[in-house]
Amino acid sequence: MDLIAHDGDGRWPDALTVIEQIRDRQLAISQNAIVRLSYELVAGAVLISLLLAFGLYLLRLLQQEEQLRQMLQASEQELREERDHVQRYLDITHVMIVVVGADQRIQRINQQGCELLDYPMEELVGKNWFDHCIPETIREEIRALFVKLIAGELYLSHDLDGIDEIENEVQLRSGEQRLIAWRNGLLWDSNGQVVGVISSGQDITESRLIEKTIRESNESLKKRVVERTHALEKANRSLIEQQQRLYILKELAEQANTATHFREVLERAISLICSHFNWPVGHAFIRSDAHEVLLTAPVWYLSDPERYQDFQQHSDQILFPRHIGIVGQVMAAGSPQWFDDLADRPDFLRRDAIRLNNLRSGLFCPIIIKGQVGSLLEFFTPTEQRFNADIAEFMAQAATLLGVVAEAITDKAELRKLALFAQESSSILIVTDRNERIEWVNPGFTAVTGYALEEVIGKNPGELLQGPESDPEVIKQMRTALYVADKIEVELINYRKSGEKFWVAINIQPIRNAAGEVEKFISIQQDVTARKAIEEALRSKEEEMRSIVENVVDGIICIDETGIVRSFNPAAEHIFGYQADAIIGCNISLLMPEPHRGRHGSYLKRYTDTNQSSGVMGNTVEVMAVRQDGSSVPLEVAVNEYWMRGQRLFTGILRDITERKRITAELERAKTEAEHASRAKSAFLATMSHEIRTPMNGVIGMIELLRQSDLDAQQVEAVNIIRESAFSLLNIIEDILDFSKIEADKLSLEYMAVPLAQVTEGVALTLAPVATKKGVLITVYVDPQLPSCVLSDQTRLRQILYNLVGNAVKFSSGRPAQPGRVSLRAELAGWEAEKAMVRFQIADNGIGIEPHILTQLFQPFTQAESSTTAALAAPDWAFRSAPGWSP
Known part of the structure; x- marks a missing residue:
């Protein structure tokens, strides 16, 4: 107790x-x-x-x-x-x-x-x-x-x-x-x-509470001290790293003034980055606009040249297509990408070399120059290194800076041209510091405003040029954009030195340094006073436009939110038989058949309460209407809502489509008859191809027997020609049979596991000798994200790809001044219900297809031009078979 x-x-x-x-x-x-x-x-x-x-x-x-x-x-x-x-x-x-x-x-x-x-x-x-x-x-x-x-x-x-x-x-x-x-x-x-x-x-109630409070306070204080100590240590380490990285960025930025060639900048960048992160291997690619490849530049950093010499030599001997493998993936992403275990990645072309040199992980960093990847840096390390957000951010900054430096080196002449343009331009150009104080204006500024350069140096443009009629809301927008260092485009009334007001279209852009800090603002202004006068004149024409509306062919009816007709133009009088004064003031439902006549009020109320329409608002739809005499008329109606003086109104534009409906019905009948004729033709083609193939097999058999008999050289050559011609004819018959099956919807597909990479590369390999003979280069890209196999009809897929690539080769050859190029790509287009959607793309630099012929691509086969038929002799079924079958 x-x-x-x-x-x-x-x-x-x-x-x-x-x-x-x-x-x-x-x-x-x-x-x-x-x-x-x-x-x-x-x-x-x-x-x-x-x-x-x-x-x-x-x-x-x-x-x-x-x-x-x-x-x-x-x-x-x-x-x-x-x-x-x-x-x-x-x-x-x-x-x-x-x-x-x-x-x-x-x-x-x-x-x-x-x-x-x-x-x-x-x-x-x-x-x-x-x-x-x-x-x-x-x-x-x-x-x-x-x-x-x-x-x-x-x-x-x-x-x-x-x-x-x-x-x-x-x-x-x-x-x-x-x-x-x-x-x-x-x-x-x-x-x-x-x-x-x-x-x-x-x-001891109070004393225990005090002790508990003191104990908790001490524990909290101790915890905060520990946390603060750790935070300070971490911040100190981070500060040192940031200082080192800022030094690297500073060094790279200075290259814009000291380097004469971008290669010098790359060498300095790779050396600094490898030393900072302790990466033993660094290398740079340079984009080749003449070929679809990246060229290895003689820019290397090797911490141990003897150890990594084999890897360097292997890399220098390989062509790197810009759209294939890891290189293609990085160029498509446009941002630094880190990869672990490169030796195990099938899309890394140098996996054997990297394994032999005991390298493991790599960073690939694209450099964007004038909107496209102009260079690519790669770094390798033998250990698995954590690639965190700080490294990613720094490398992105370095890549951006290198792109800026590259542009600075290559665009110095352009800058001189721009300076000359700014000096001679009639537009207003204003350069301010980051505190919005004027540093420079061009002669165009003086010509428009009347102020000389020495009068405005150090002054705020807004305080100098804005006046009582300058819109305060627009000024507020400009100040907000300048405060957050964002670009802005506005129109505003400014005042000349004489006090005369004028309209200007203002475009303000922040100028940042290599560290991303805003150093200046450039304002480009156009005097749009004349344009504003024109706009005012256009507004004064609104009444005239209303009178024009009264004379359009389409009916125009305006109602309020209760459905009462407010206006009824002459075209609407012609469509419905009502005079405007007889229908204005009545409910629009008078022109509707049942059941819409009785429900129209609820339709309007639901829309005005919830803004949810039944599909009519903002769309063009077909409806039936009732004339004054009780007859029905089909209409094409577009309804839109607008506000006038605080009141919600609805405008409907109506067109009588009675004649169009009649023509459409006749076209449907013609289409049905044409489809019957097409099916009859397909049945005939199927029967014909089957009947011809039977004797052809007999002919081919007899040819084979003839080849096995004793023949002299001339006879053997003749028999071979007969045999090739027979097989060509048999292939044509097979194509005709497939085409007839497609049109008769009787083509059956055999679904089996198809190795996409093998099929795609096999088509290219099969056509490679022909392409080489014709002076055509075939490149192949297989998306590494594709599944290894898909369920499809391998025979039909290979046939379509063979026909399309063969066509591309034929139509890209025969031009000695320009070598032919054909690209075959198999890419993952997406996933639908756990099924891979594969897109095959064949491109060439051949003679092309006229725009008016493009609409006939998937129609029954005809040659684009007879001259092309004579020159290239390229009948093909691929386009006709592709729409009816999707692998």
């Missing part, structure tokens, strides 16, 4: 016990004397005659008894005084004192305890301490400790098993709980039995 312990010296509790024991002994002595006296009196009555000699003795005994009684009364008085003294001692202490008997009831409590518990003493003494003053949540736990203490199962000591000191809550009269720190002492009777516990307690 949470009884409070004594203070340790035990003086006043032992004195009280001694006093009570003395009183008990005196009472016992007095009672024994009285008993003995009674026996003696009885004996004396019997033997009075014999014991007269003892009378004096008895008298002395009575005197002793009186003395003992007086002593007893004195002892009781002393005991009462001692108890009063003890109670006063208890009351004047600054701690709570409570004595709990073995029966768990309060025997004594001091005034401090009563005040703490908010009870008068008479309400506490005799009450069960645990039931009355201990919170219910811990009551039984504390009671069990008290019971064990009384039973001698626990001891008052500082050992682990002792409860000399304990802390627990007590419950006040109000229900509030306070935390008390107790010191406990046992009370014994004269027989050495534990009869209770005396405890002293001190309210």
